[in-house]
C-alpha cells in the first residue's frame with residue numbers, strides 16, 4: 426500500500442468509509458424498492474470511486490464485488506415485476522458500469538502510486554542533498570516581464586540595472602514554494618516559518634545584485650544562472666555562497682530551483698592565503714635588506730673596533746712628554762691595515778650584491794599589473810574598493826625584474842587601500858601608458874586621505890611612517906627597486922581627494938642611478 430493512500434485514509438478518517446457505505450445502501454434500497462424504471466445500480470460506480478480514497482487494490486475489488494452482489498440482489502427482487510427484458514438490460518448496464526469503474530479505479534490507483542513514489546524520491550533528494558534549495562514560483566514575475574515587453578522594453582538587462590525599484594518589485598512577486606532543511610541551517614533559522622516570513626532579513630546588497638542577474642537570465646530566456654554572492658544569517662553573520670538557478674518548464678507555472686553552496690570557509694582560507702602572499706612580498710625585500718645590514722655590521726665591526734683601539738693607543742704614545750714616534754707609527758700602520766681589512770669586507774659584500782643582481786628580462790608591465798590585481802583581488806573587495814584599470818594596449822616591454830616590479834605594485838596598492846580605509850567612495854586606479862620619451866609610465870591613484878606637506882617631504886625616506894604598525898620601508902624599497910632599473914618614482918596629490926604614485930621604467934636599459 427502506498428504512502429498516499431495511507432495519507433488519504435488518515436486524512437479522511439472514518440467519514441469517507443461511512444459515507445460510502447451509506448451511499449451504497451441508499452442505492453441498494455432505491456434500486457430494489459423504487460418503482461422507477463431506470464438503471465439506478467449504475468450509481469455503484471460512484472461508490473467504487475469513493476472507495477479509492479481509503480482502500481487498496483484488493484479493497485477496490487472487494488467493494489466492486491459487494492456492489493455486484495447488491496446489484497444482483499436488487500435485480501432478483503425486481504425480477505417478478507412486468508417488463509423483464511428491460512429490467513435485465515438495466516441490470517447488465519449497471520454491471521458493466523461497475524466493471525468499467527473498477528478497472529478505472531485500479532488504474533488510477535496504480536498511477537497515483539507511481540506518482541507518489543516519484544514524489545517521495547524527489548523529497549528525499551531535496552532534503553538529503555546537502556545543498557540549500559529554494560523552490561520558487563516566478564509566474565508573477567514572468568507576467569511583469571510580459572507587461573514590460575508590451576510597453577516596448579526589449580533590453581531587460583538595461584531596464585533592470587537602471588531601475589532598482591523594479592528589481593525590488595520582482596523580488597516581492599516571487600513566491601517561495603518550498604525550501605529544504607539545508608536552507609534553514611544555512612541561515613541559522615529555527616524553522617521553515619522563520620525563513621518564509623522574513624525573507625528580506627537574509628538579503629545583503631550582494632544578494633540583491635545576484636537576484637537581479639538571476640531575473641535578467643529569466644527575462645532573457647536563458648535556462649539557468651550561476652554566480653557568487655552572499656547572504657546573512659539570522660544572527661547577522663555574512664555567508665558567502667555559490668548560487669545556481671535553473672528554470673525548468675513546469676506546465677503553466679514558471680518555477681525556479683535556486684541552490685546555494687556555502688563557500689564562506691573556502692573564501693576565508695583563500696583570503697588568508699592571498700594576504701599572506703601579499704604580506705610576504707611586502708616584507709621580503711625588507712628582510713633581505715635587514716639581513717644584509719646585519720652582516721655588514723658584523724663584518725665591519727671588528728676592524729672598526731681595532732681602528733678605534735689603535736687610534737687611542739697612537740694618541741697616548743704621541744701625548745707622552747717625549748712622544749714615542751716608533752710606537753705611534755706602529756699603531757698608525759695597524760690602523761691602515763684594519764682600514765684595508767674593512768675595505769676588503771665591503772668590496773666582498775659589494776661583489777656579493779652584484780652577483781645577486783636582479784634579472785633584466787623583457788617584461789610586459791600590463792601583465793604584471795594584471796597579476797598583482799589578481800593577487801590583491803580579495804583585499805580590494807574586502808576594502809569595498811572600486812578598481813579602475815586603464816592599461817595602454819601597446820606598451821613596449823621593459824627590461825626588468827618581474828618579481829621586483831610586483832613588489833613595487835603590491836606596496837603601492839597596499840598603501841592605497843590603507844589610505845582609503847577610513848574614507849567613503851573608495852576608488853583605486855591603475856594606469857599604464859607610454860610617456861613622451863617613449864618609456865613606460867605606471868600610476869597608482871587612490872581616493873584616500875591624501876598627502877600633507879610633511880608626508881610629501883619624507884615619503885620615500887626609510888623608516889618614515891604615519892601608521893602605528895608601519896615599518897616605513899615600503900616606499901623606500903620601491904624607490905630603490907625603481908632606481909635600480911634606471912627609473913624614477915614620485916608622488917602627487919590628486920585634484921580631488923587622495924594621492925597618486927607614479928614611476929617610469931626606461932625601455933632601453935640605462936645605468937642604474
Ligand code: ADP
Pocket residue numbers: 836840841844871873874875876880884889890891892894895896897898899900901923924925
Ligand atoms: P608604511 O606603509 O609601513 O608606513 P611606506 O614607506 O609604504 O611605509 O609609507 C610611508 C608613509 O607614506 C605611510 O605611513 C603613509 O603616511 C604615507 N603614504 C604612503 N602611501 C600613501 C597613500 N597612498 N596615501 C596617503 N599616504 C600614503
